[in-house]
Structure formats: C-alpha cells, structure tokens
Amino acid sequence: MDPKRELTSVDLAALVGELGAYEGAKVDKAYLYGDDLVRLKMRDFDRGRMELILEVGEVKRAHTVAPERVPDAPGRPPQFAMMLRNRLSGADFAGVEQYEFDRILEFVFERDDGTTRIIVELFGQGNVAVTDGEYEVIDSLETVRLKSRTVVPGSRYEFPDTRTNPLTISREAFDHEMDDSDTDVVRTLATQLNFGGLYAEELCTRAGVEKGLDISDADETVYDRLYEAIERLAIDLRNGNFDPRLYLERDAEADDGDPDASDGRVVDVTPFPLEEREDEGLDGESYESFLSALDDYFFRLELAEEAEPDPTDQRPDFESEIAKHERIIEQQRGAIEGFEQEAESLREQAELLYAKYGLVDDILSTVRGARDEDRSWDEIRERFEEGADRGIDAAEAVVDVDGSEGTVTVEIDGDRIDLVARQGVEQNADRLYTEAKRVEEKKEGALAAIENTRADLADAKRRRDEWEADDSETADEAESDDGEEADRRDWLSEPSIPIRENEPWFDRFRWFHTSDDFLVIGGRNADQNEELVKKYLEPGDKVLHTQAHGGPVTVLKATDPSEASSSDIELPDSSIEEAAQFAVSYSSVWKDGRYAGDVYAVDSDQVSKTPESGEYLEKGGFAIRGDRTYYRDTAVGAAVGIQCEPYTRVIGGPPSAVDDRAVTAIELEPGQYAQADTAKRLYRRFRERFEDETFVRKIASPDRIQHFMPPGGSRITEK
Template identity: 65%
Template sequence: MDEKRELTSVDLAALESELSDYIGAKLDKAYLYADDDVVRLKMRDFDRGRVEFIIELGDVKRAHVAATEHVPDAPGRPPDFAMMLRNRLSGADLARVEQFEFDRILELEFDREDASTTIVAELFGDGNVAVLDEHGEVIDCLDTVRLKSRTVAPGTPYEFPSARFNPLTVDYEGFAARIRESDADVVRTLATQLNFGGLYGEELCSRADIEYNLPVEELTDEQLERLYEVVSELATRLREGDLDPRVYYESTGDGDGDGDSDDADAGDGSENRRRVDVTPIPLVEYEHLYSEQFEDFNDALDDYFFNFQREEQVEGGEPKRPDFEAEVSKYEHIIQQQEEAIEDFEADAEAEREKAELLYANYDLVDEVLSTVQGARAEDVPWAEIEATFEEGAEQGIPAAEAVVGVDGTEGTVTLDIDGTRVTVDAHTGVEKNADELYKEAKRIEGKKEGAQAAIEDTREDLEAVQERREEWEAEDSETEVESDDEAEDDEPTDWLNEPSIPVRSNEQWYEQFRWFHTSDGYLVIGGRDADDNEELVQKYLERGDKFFHAQAHGGPVTVLKATGPSEPAKEVEFPQSSLDEAAQFAVSYSSVWKDGRFAGDVYMVDPDQVSKTPESGEYLEKGGFAVRGDRTYFEDTEASVAVGITCDDETRVVGGPPAAIRPQAATSITVEPGQYAQNDIAKMLYREFKSRFADETFVRKVASPDRIQEFLPPGGSRMVEE
C-alpha cells in the first residue's frame, strides 16, 4: 500500500484537541525553509520547555509538534516571510488552535499586547500559509491565490474555502438527510458527501457492519441509525481527546512483516517493515498490520513523518552519517567560551565597583585633582599646560599631583593611580558623578553576564539535541559504524589537484552578496563592497556579540565578525585572538590602504552598541558612514595581504581573505599583495595559474573564472607573492 503523505480531516480534528494543551506557549522565533516548503515555529512552554511546531506544504502536507532532534538546523539568511513572522509574533502567546469546520485547514492565533495575529495553514491542494491581522486581512502568504471562488492575497480579507459539511457536529436528521441525498453507495457517500475520505469511509462501514458497496437507497433505517452512532462515537473521541494513536507498518516482503497490532515490540523481522500510515485511533481496516502505539498523536505524527522522509532519502543508497563530533565539538567550544566570558564579566564588573569605591575612599585627593583641572579650564588654560603643572607638582611631592599618570585633553579625562589601580575620571564632573558612572558600568557589564547566561542555556540545549541525535543514529546503525581497514584507507585526503574529474558542488549562502570569509576558527566575517552594503551590514546584520572593524584610513569597508548567524539568537562570544587578527587583516586589505599601494595599516575594533548612524550635533554622516563612540581596540601596523583559493571538499568554489584563514580551507591558494597589476589583469593571471595546477582544467573554468576570482581581490593594483 502507498505511504500516507497528507493529514486527513480526521487527523486535524484529533490534533485540535491535543494542540489546545499548548495554549499559552510563547513564540521565540519563526523560520522558513523555502526549498522544502516548511514553516517552523519555535516556542517556549512553561511546563514542556522548548516546543517545535512544523508545517510542511510540499509533496508531504503535515502540521504537528516535532521532537527537537527531528527539527532541521536553522536555515541561512531568513527570507522576508520569516522576518515578517518574527516581527509580528516574537514574544506572542499562542491563544487559539482550531480546525476550520471539517476541512484540512488549521488556524493558530497568537496574541501580543500590540497585535493579534493568526496563521492559517492550508493542508490541501498545493498547500499554503496565510498570516492574518486581527481584522482577518492577509498580511502575507506563501502563495497568492486568485480564483473565482476565493482570493488569498496580501492586503485583502482572507477568504476560507466554502464550508464543508461537518459530520462531527451534525444532528441525526441532518446526517440522515445528507446520506439519503446521495445516489452512490455508502462508502463513496461517506468519503465524498460527508468528507471522511476513502479510508475512514471504509472504517465507518466496517464498524457499523455495513457493506461498502451497498447502495444508499437500500440502506435501512436501522443501518442508518447504527452508522450515525458510529460517527457520533468517533466525534466524541476526537472532541474529548480520547485517542489511542498508532503508526502502522507493512511488510517489505523479506521475512514476516505482519504481527499482532497490540504488540508494542516490533520483534523479529522489524527491519523488513516500513511505515505506511499514522492514525489517532486504532482502525479495524488495519487489524492485519503491525502497529506501534503512542501516548500522543503529535508524537505518532512526528515519528511517522520523520522516519518516512528518512526512508525516502536513503532509498537507493546508504545515508551519510552526519558529522556529530564536529557539531558536539563546536557547541562545547562555544559553551567554554561563554563560561569564560561570564567569568570575565564578573571580574570586569567587580573591577569597576572597586574603582568606584577607591574614588570614595580617596575622596579628598580625587576632588583636589578634579577641582584643579576644572579651575584651570575655566581660565582657558591649555590641557598640555595642566599636564605640565601636575608633573611639576609630582616632582615637589604633592600627593594629588603624584596620583595623576595621564591627562587626555581630547577626551577631557584624567587617569589616576590610586593604590596601584588606574582609574580614568571625567574631569568635567565631580567625584560622586564619576563613581556613579563606574557603578553604572559595572551594572551594564553584569547585564551582559545575564545575557551570556541565557545564551549558554540555549547552547546547552543545542548540544543535548545533537548528542541525542547521535545516540539515536548509533543505536540504529551500530553495525555500519565499524569500518574495515580498507574503508579506513578510503578516508585519506583526496589529492584534488591530480584528480582527472572533480564534481562541482555548490550551495549559495545569504552572505555571498557581501565580501566574506570564514576565519581559521570557523567564524563568519562579512564586509561591505560599497556604501549601500555598509549601510545594510550595520542596520541589518550587526548584532549583540558581534565585533565591528574598520581601517583607520578613509575609504574602507564595514567589517563584521559574526558571533551567530542571522537566524540564531544573539550571543556573547569570546573570539579567539586568531579570528580577531584575521578580521582586522581583512578590513585593512580591502580598504584604501591597498589601493594606495601601502603594505600595512591600522585597524580599530568596537562593540555594536558603539556604532551609530546618529551624528554629533553639527556633524554630517555621508552614506555608508557611521559615528563610532567610546574606547577602541587597535590593531596597529596590520599587514595588507590576501589569499585566493579554490575549495574542493564539501563545496567547490573560489574563496578569498586573510592567508592564514584561506590556506587550510583550500585545495590550493595564491597569495597577493599590493602591486602593479590592475584588478582584472591579476584575476586573469591567477586563473591561468590555477588552471596549470589542476589536472581537471574544465573544473577550474566552471568554478573559478576570472570574474569570480576578481570578486575576492582588493580594489587597486596587486601582484602574486612567490611562495
């Protein structure tokens, strides 16, 4: 028999009662997997914790809560539809889950203080998801529908299909009248006129002990009453949630695949069975099939569709084992960094409080320094002269002057050495105000610590999900994980340069619209190509936890070292020094430093909250420009150097960026430095050199044309570096 691919109206009626238990869950984030027609709603429930709701609309049409280990990894750059969902629903509470009449339509209503939003999932025909405002008007939809019978389009009132006859709520007179109107047999009448579909039409006939092909005109009153009783019993079970979900298996023909439907253990021959259906209650029609019992219908649906799709994916070959170790290592590395960051936040906050307490403990000394500066500035004494005065006072042994170790006229600050601790104070205000600012800074740092603690919990959840998936995989495929010596030899790295034919494999990513590379530690760095890119990077992609880099020279790209992807929650990350150095080199290499023929330049780094599009009073910011405020971390005399390479593992493509990051990733690479050859000329030179290195020259033409190479070259002249 064919495997089930779509939910029925009976399935949705059963789901409605189960999903009502999730009312009150708060939506965290929404995702759209455009290639698979999947909408994912990630929610938090007070009792259950993380809740993942999946709506699929392609060849498979389903809607149910899924186990976290069965949820696909977050996609790349979220499309506009997903961003709209996040803007409308982030923080909203699930308020209502309802099946529309007896149709394959599910409504999920979310409430937030500022708005009410309803998601309508149409699990029939081509499938669709429409998002409605509190007035029932379509905000957006996956597919626009314009038919004579109905319209589903943004900006118009949502129109449901014509209401189907609902056999679960009709009284006996209405039921009997509907049946008697038919000129078909009983099973076809139940399937089409009463909207039960073929399977449940047969099931109801079997339970009422009525022949499938009995013409309706021959149906007796007693039989009709019995049929209504059976339908009413089904309606009551669905409405009250009195379910007994089952996943049914059919033998694949190798071995005995049938068994007792009440047997919870697949027993011998389980590997010769395949899942064919999932139902909210046991069916008489399936008594001959082996079935597995589940506590919840959601769990049964998740088991069926997850494994059904896995079986489809492996047909014709063995599934490729996911790299669980790499995922586990990644999350463990992130957790370690987050734990270290928390320790640093605690230490930094304590250090700020200690500075504030030092100011109060040495109130008279600090006040004397501040009063001296303020008095001198009131008389327009230059800062350099004030600094010289303190130096003279220190030579004379004046305690207040001896405490001054630095004066910065551009910032209007004085740095003091108090009991071996350096404290920088604002010379324009008093002791109390300076101490208060230090306490505020300590509180701000503790706020970052709280954010890091929340982030670490999310990361631990992700780690646990990967570990559970690994255990499940190893339990199912333990035999295939033992590799022979011959197989181990096959794992030797491929010598791509001497391969006669290299398959082209590519997967376009959201960040490719910008300059980009991955650091040697695996972090993404993106940079603008022009002023428009710079604007978009700061306004759309610069998030908490990221680092902002810019060359000290005018005319450089905004460079962002990403802590997380755009579809992931922002997290504080302690970046390795190697990633910071590579991001700085990237920023200087694609700046005017290269264009001017210089081999090095200075770069500064700041946090996202220090970057603003709002200029100071009287200033003007040109397009692509930003105001940067506060302390900066400088990378002085950073070398301008870029490597361009070609990758062959996983993906075949051109990559470019700092040599330390690119060389390990690429099958081969070429380093360039500022030089005499124009950008298009050096691109052609690199292309010819790559062609000479690969045995498969056609591969180079496909993936590394001069135009693609040029995308990774800095503006201005370049030359190859002999290596």
C-alpha cells in the first residue's frame, strides 16, 4: 500500500480546529526550501517555540513540527522568504480557515501596518500565495494563468470554483446530489459529495451500506443512514472530537526479534480511527493530538524513504511504473469522454429551453409573479402541484422547487433541467452554454494531462530499454570500462550526491569560466561596473561592452587577482568570443527581445575612469582611448546548468562554456516568460533530471538559478 503524501479535505477540517489554539502566536522568521516548502518560526506565549511547515510539492501538508525536527535553515534566503520576513516579522497569527471543503487553507496574520494572508493550495501542482488584507497577490510560488482563475502578483487572488460542502449540506440538497448520480453509492459520495475514496468507503461502512449499491437501488432508508453518518462526522470535526491514529503496515516476513522491523511502515494518518484501515489489517497508533500525529507521520515517512535501498543496486520495477501510466491514461480517456458527454448534455438542455420557450417562460413568470406577491416557496410548490393535477402543461413539467437555492427543476423531453427562477429563459440558456464551455475547458486540461502521462509512459519505456541494454553487457566489457566509467560518473542517477560548497570571491558578480578556463566577470549594476574597473581590472585583461546602452562591464581576466598580473598572456579567440556573447546576452539586447547585437573589446590599459576635458562620466561609466575590436551581430545565447565537480553549484553563461562544466544544462532564448517564472520551470526540470531531488533543492533553488539568468523575459530552448 502506498503511503499517504497529501492531506485530505477531512484532514484539513480537523487541522484547522487544532491550529486555532495557536492564535496570538508571533512570527519570528520565515524560510523557503527549494520552491515548495515554507517554514514559519513562531513564538506561542503558552507553548513556547512553534514551527509551522507548509509543503506543496510531491508531498502536500500543513502542520506544526517539533523544533528538533525542522530542517537546517538555507544558507541564502531567497526573495520569496525575504518578502515573507518583511511582511510577517513580529506579526500575530490571527487564525486559519479551510476554504469551503476544498484542500485550501488561509492563514491570517495581523500587524499594525496591515493584514497578510497566506493561502496554501494543497491540490494539483500546489501553491502558496501571499496576499494583503484585500486579497491582492503580493507573490506566489507558482504563477497561475487559466481561463477559470488567475494567481499572479498584482492581481486579486481567485479561489477555485466552489464545490459542494458535505459538512454543511442540507438533507434536501443531499438527496438532490445523490439522485443526480448515475453510478454507485460509494463513487457518488467520493465525487458528487467530494469526500474522496477513503472517506466515502468509511461512511458506507459506518452507515452499514453496501459500497457497490447502485444509486437507483438506494431507498430513503439508505439515504437516512448515510446522511446521519455524515452529520456525525461533521459534528466531530466541528467540536474537535478527535482520536488520531497513525496507521502502519507490518512486514509479514520481518523478524519478530528485530525491533526496527516491528515498527512497520507508515501508510496513513487520520483524525479518527477508521474501520476501513482496520479492515485492511493496518495497526493504528493513538496520539494525543492530530498535529502531533501528522508531525510523527511525515517525519517517519521521510526517514523510511531515505532508508530505501539504493536504486542503482537493483532493477527498478519498470513494469509496475508502465502499468500505472497506462492505467492513468485509460482513466484520463474516460474523464475526457465524460467531459464531452457532459458538455453536449448541457448544450442540449440550453437548446431545449429555446425549443420549449413558451412553456419555460410560463413557469419562470409564474414563480417570479408569486415571489413578487410575497408567496412562500412552499405555496409556489403547492400551486404547481395543483396545476399538474388539473393537467396544465407548464405545471406538469415542474418536478421540484428549491427555495434554498431559488431554483425550479423542470423535465422536458425526458431531461431534467435546473432553472434559476429570477432569470429569464435566455439567461438560463446562456448559463447552461457557459457551463458547457467550462466543462470543455476541463476537457482541454485533461487532454494536456494525458499528453504529459503519455510522455511519462514513453520515458519509463525508454529507461527500461536503456537499463536492459546496459545490463546485457558482459562482465569483461564492464571491467575494461571501469576506468572510463569513473571519469564520466553518472551524477544524474546517483541516489545521494554529497554537497561540496565553495562561494568564490566573484560570486556576487555575473560570472562564468570560458571553455579555455579563463574567468569572465560582469557587473550587475552601475556600482559593480564601477568596482570592476577600479578594483579588478589588471594588465592583460580584456574589457568588453555592447554598443547598446544598458549592458554590463565585462572583464575577461588573464589571471586571478591572487596571482601576479601579466600582459604577456595571450587570450584565446574562443574565450574572447564567449565573453562577447556573455556581454550581449546579459545586456538590454536580451531584455528587448533581440537575438544579436554588436560588442567591442579593448585592452585593460585603454580603459580609464578619467574623462576627457569638459566631459563627465556617470557612475559605472568609463572612457575608452584607442582602437576597438568589434564583434558584429554577436548572437545572444545563455544556459544554466548544475555542476557536481569539483564543487556542487549552479553555473550559467554562454552554452558552449556551460556545457563543458555542467552535468546537465538547459539553454535559454529571449521570450515572453518573466525571469522568476522561467527560473521555477528550470528548477522543476532539474529536479526531474536528478535521481537525488533533495540535492537540487539544496543547491539550485529558483532564486539561485535566477542569479545566472539574463535580465528580462526568457523561454527554454527546446531542442
């Protein structure tokens, strides 16, 4: 059984109650690990230090953590963490709420200078959005631009479409949702009522209802038992009647005498004991609070995954992975067909309204007229029932009147259609057409998802074929290649890569090493341009600059500052050409979306900070005396890569220079995506390439990647 990696809606409903006890705690500091884990360090006056973890990657969770279990603070706080610190330092934790019954938490923090809301999306790709008190987005880990909703800095945060909340649903609405289904009871609870698979099965078990019972065979007694089970669950969640359990799967082959083996493998954590988990033979450990159970669960889950066997020592289970992707593709195909059918049904309903315009208009006019006369919804329902008894067509078409929703359900040519009473025929039809379009958008999303799954399937098959090809080599061939293999170690497949950090003196500048191993440094702003010319320019160096305004001072170093300078060193043409490409790529040429620009090069002794008589040099500017060597129409080009030897770090610069040093690199070109958005895309791609994802998180955060990217918009060059 696969362990749980994402919290359910029921988990979050329980979580909100316990986190509320920490209201009034003060925020000390905020941290960001990689691009998916936020840590808030707080002080609660009754409990002392409090650590809140919000993770939205492959693992999606939100809970407090024992101080001794928090990860070490990153060495360099990224921009997102600095923004959080500026907004939250000294702020009071004012509370947390779950949005509807969705997997979304909204944390509220108050400070004298304003309110900050942290909205944590624990579904899909996951996201953390930081907004002000009016829900204007300050920043977010992920930028969302969909037809249905947008989450971008500067815009108002948009929650996803509201779904049915089963914890507050009325009995009448519950019956309606169940009657609307065309499947069995457990799937209806899971999808129509949004409980998900596990809790849908649990509710059936608690209610004593057969899970596979078809909805058409479920009578009023079945509905009564299910609704009572839901009410009891809702009451327990509202009142905090928790009895948390951490469920473990025992290894049947483990040695009973081995204390470590007897611990079992964690597979789930719940706020209540679940009969479903006990029926599966899982052992449940009891906890005082759900928060402590969550802390222990995810801590033990991480330890278990770290202790998994080295994947390089055994053949991966490619067949299971391939079967899983094939199964997902079948499910996605079914979903696409379902969306197509639903959209078509909605369009047909809209067309029926126009086909029976007079009938529908009579019904809606009757309801609006009765409401204008202050008639109750019960009276309206009785009026239609009387009309139906007298054989009036419009009254016979009405099958339900729902005052709580302000709707009338009609049956036309065998189709049941919900009408909003306050709207006319055209508005109701437009609403159905709009809903059909929304369903079509879901279909487009599913089509994109199935393409991604197909790519994953192809990748799994490719890796299986490569593994089998490698495995077929003879022992003699393997031995003869030992020395060669050591020279080209496959870092991407290493399960654990040791971190070897080295922050060079030039790291605060833009920099790279040429293919010939010469250092190139560029200024990030006028102050650094000034510093490079005054402090680091030495005899033998070359200085390069673009003809376009707004470029860095680029210095191709003949020697390191710690070495004796020399004008006798001849710099290779290849290094000068790479430095020229660097100068044009990190200038306004790239920012303007152009693909080439002119660059000139001069010797260090031609550069002076002393202007000609009567002239003035701005900060970062310099005077050039003598002839210049021009590199016309120098093409822009930049790549970002990850280096593993001799140090583990991100590097960037011209592709020809980066490719020689990086174990993997990604090329960029001018494009429409903001620098921060592109950095996040690069980070995700690097994580996919390395077996050791934690290595990428430690050394190549999106902020660190952004440090090596050209200014302005970019896009990944697809080869």
